[in-house]
Amino acid sequence: MVAVILNGRGELTEWRDAARKLIAAGIPPGQIDWHIGKEGDDLFAASDSPLPDLAPTGPAPINVTHSFISLAEAVVCHSDLSRFALLYRLLWRLKTDRRLLEVMSDENVHAALMMQKSVRRDCHKMTAFVRFKEVDTDITTKGHRRRFVAWFEPDHFIVARTASFFQRRFTDMDWLIATPKGSAAWDGKTVSLSDLPQQKLDIHDDAEDLWRTYFSNIFNPARLKVKAMVAEMPKKYWKNLPEASLIPGMIAGAEASVRAMAERAATEPQLFHQRLQQAAAKLPDVPAAPAGSLDELRDQARGCTRCDLYCHATQTVFGEGPPDARVMFVGEQPGDQEDLAGRPFVGPAGKVFDQVIGEVSIDRGSLYVTNAVKHFKYEPRGKRRIHQKPNMGEVRQCRWWLDLELASIKPKLVVAMGATALLALTKKKQRLEDVRGKPIALFEDRQLFVTVHPSYLLRIPDEVRQREERARFSEDMANVRRLIG
Template sequence: MRAVMLEGKGDFIEWRNAARTLLLERRSPQEIDWRCRDDAAGDLFGPAPETVPLAGVAPQATLTVPQAFLSLAEAVICHSDPARFQLLYRVLFRLQEERALLEIRSDVDIAQLHAMEKSVRRDCHKMTAFVRFKEIEGTLPRRRFLAWFEPDHHIVARAAPFFQRRFTDMDWIIATPKGTAAWDGANLTTSTEPADNPMLTDDTDALWRTYFANIFNPARLKVKMMQTEMPKKYWKNLPEAQLIPGMIASAEASVVAMAERAARDAPLFHERLQAAARAVPDVPSPPAGTLEEARAAARTCTRCALHCKATQTVFGEGPADARMMIVGEQPGDQEDLAGRPFVGPAGKLFDTVAGEVGLNRTQAYVTNAVKHFKYEPRGKRRIHQKPNMGEVQHCKWWLKLELDLVKPKLVVAMGATALAALTDSRQKLSDLRGQVLSFGERQSLLVTVHPSYLLRIPDADRRMEEMSRFRTDLATAATF
């Protein structure tokens, strides 16, 4: 039996050099007794292994090792299980004959290897999530911070680059029982020497508790899931964790209280804006039969359910006697907030191309087939959703009123929704695109794509081709 003594604190190079020498000597895994120095020092009653110095390796000697194994080994070597060295060497030895071994996930050794890698990866993730820096006094021009964390494995050196990238503008030290990492603005240093808990507190502890108390939703509490993501072993070093037992105990009562006060809560921002928009100003009513009257009436439109979530009605704008009317699909996020059509990315693209072909937007009446923004909330973003035909039909009344009041000579339908709202046609937009069609009494209709379609084309060549066709369509409108 050959004994190999390692420091065993996450140093991959240390294990790799030993394993390479043993493998070139064709030492089988059964012949090797891998030991950690700390474990051996604590074994007072076990026999001391005979540590044999590793032989030198001939310069011409080479080994072929799959890159996938190296990536796994660099993670697994950080695991705290002393059996990791033997496992890694056993897999390495087998790989010399079983080249596809890593692909057999059901193999006992490979399964254990991946389980260890997953445990190390999870420990790194928990470290990035649960480190809490506290400011300490210093004489340097940069602020200094200290954090204490208790990892399960030897991951300090592995996780330190994340903190260097994230907190590069301050000096910090992360102390753990398994080593220390420090950043001074120029150098990132790590040590495997265990540190003592400094037991620091500062004003940010209260901020963490305030933040946690305000994001806690008792109606969505799942204790087992919460403890999976925030295991109890980390609670003692998290200032906000002091609140968790009380929050869990009072969750049911908090849900009841939330339900009782729901009706008295202040309305959401868009509801307040809607209420302000519906308020009748203390000014004379606009003349009957004008766009101003139609615009005022549209502010309180409830013909379809879209008004419930939209901030406000986005009515058309432009000269009341415009010779051209441009009809899009519906307002987007920016239009919904501004209350004006075509002011977002698609509107800016339209303005750019229109300017290139001599089409003056200020001389045209610009509107949409649907007057309210339809969207799906995703976090803080509002993602556009295409209106269905029922919503288009409900809003068609307003579009027809605009056509009757403005009486344009040319109507430009941009997109399939606008075409459907104007004509009830089931023809494909691509079949009518670029054509000037008869429309109404002494009116014409030009069909083209919506500018937002151009913004969504991923292929650069196709986007340029479609942009050229769109420019041609607007040029046709400009010279009509």
């Protein structure tokens, strides 16, 4: 057996040099004992079967791929002693199987990839959780650079591997990162690395109090997920962070904080709601619509409270078109512009709709156009209102109005634009592509035709595919034109 003693502090060069000699001497993995020793120890200790100077017995050492070098650079940083033997087994097998690393199911390859993943995760934790503390605030001397220290407890030997990240990020200050597995320091010119274990320094700076104040104010108790916090930030990291002392109290008081936030929530509508209401109050009274007419339905829908969407929408957006239209188009829900105008399909999707039906000679004035849901559902984001898809319950509640529209107009053809409209009309979920472009019998004298919603065309980022889908939508509208004669 050949005993190999390495320093084992995450340096690839020492393992690579030893591996080259061993490969050149033709020594198989089973005849090598890898050990961790002090720097300066002999590379090869006494062995049961000595090989003087490890003279080469075969061809020159193999040339490995870049992927193996990248893998080895990470694996040698792992804290498991078996890492050196594992890498040598892979190197030995690469002599006869150059594509070994592509076999993810191989036991050795899988073990090395898991070590690589663990090292990368440890590096990520270090770049995320290192907190610097200022140790010298006297900057009166001309040209003096501020000095900081940090303490971190890595699982693996990653100090040298992450030092360049901190050098790039904090190049304008002098710093020292101390760990039980070595240290790294930057003085504005060079990065100095040490393998010697360091001890934690008991240092406090004023910025910690400022950071705790900031952290306590940005904490959102409504989004608290303790299990996720523990998974992403184990306890050993918590104890070294200045905000750690606040976290137990924040978790304990999260429920009360959420209730307090709810009590402080705004109860007034947005400004444009008030402006619309003021403008509506100045309009002259309109005579009541005839009983049983479509206009009466529209008047009744203005006060709809069947679901909670009316609480935030500006107004009900009912369908529009001739009361005896032969064709009814059903979309999903009104958008931002429709909500303000009180009319369906007047926004960007409505413009696409008008253009395409115009190209195939369909007169919008002859159509009845409506939506499966009559109120705009959205999420406030700054000054914008971002569309949100209505859920099953909201679609089901609004089916009341859609059924009344169908009963009043009695269209011969109903065109469902989008999955929500298809669900509202058939009361079951179906893949749009399975039924698109095919006339389906709803009743004896009524057909259903399914296509996409015009807004789908606006969301396609690729211009070529957008043109293809627009052409397909135009073909669907041409088919509608043929169906209505």
